[in-house]
Amino acid sequence: MIQKKLFPLLFSLVLLYSCGAPPAASDAAGGKLRVVATTGMIADALENIAGEYARVDVLMGPGVDPHLYKATQGDLKRLTEADAIFYNGLHLEGKMGEVLEKLARLKPVVAVADQLPKPDLINSTDYASAYDPHVWFDISLWSKVAGIIGEEMGRIDPAHQTAYEDNARQYQKKLNELHLWVASEIQNIPEKQRVLITAHDAFEYFGRAYGIEVRGLQGISTVSEFGLRDVTELVDFIASRKIKAVFVESSVPAKSLEAVVEGVEQRGHSTKIGGMLFSDAMGAEQTEAGTYPGMVRANVRTIVSALR
């Protein structure tokens, strides 16, 4: 329905452009560029890299599931008024593909994770892109994304290219330190307990980067439903491996994993909900998990304290 409404809007924008009267978006932002990011993780990178020269808007707030997200009328207004749009890509924003494609004919629309070297990506047949889109959980990969954002901002606004590149390097330095911190924290979990069980498969990159086995109840996208068989298989796995805790996610309903915990208990083994992880969305603004590094730190502390 949204897409039907969007078409005339975009059509009129094309007309506006072809009449030589592009909307002066940056004027309304006090001379700053207006940049829109789909996820909070991308917005955090943009604020660090372009904050002084751009106003950064984010479409998906705390607890929002990007796999299922559809652009609202308010979003469409922000997207059409923006000077540039940054999104994850690799089919994370599965329901926004068409909107973003249309906007890409009018302005810079950057799919940050699409630009990562293919050998860095994890294959997944669950996505049209054939790759797992949850790249932000390998912080060394997200650091590469920060570099990509810096370069792209320099292309969009060449007058401040040096500043964007310098800021990107500063942010990367912070992320590289964070990457090392996560790797060392995970070592505090006894080797046999290094298994991360979550509601959906968002943590494959995390597992690969930091040496922890991962299992999700749902597939890699929350679009796929889980069935009784998935629950039974996961219950068997937890009981046989004597796993102490499983984790719910802020952007996925908790009841799926509660069924698993109950199932394990019926087998005479005990496991618990070890806490809530921020998987596909950051925490609320003004809280620790409201920034990308804070979200990572909160997750790692939750995981380590429940599994150690």
Ligand SMILES: [Zn+2]
């Ligand atoms: Zn996801």
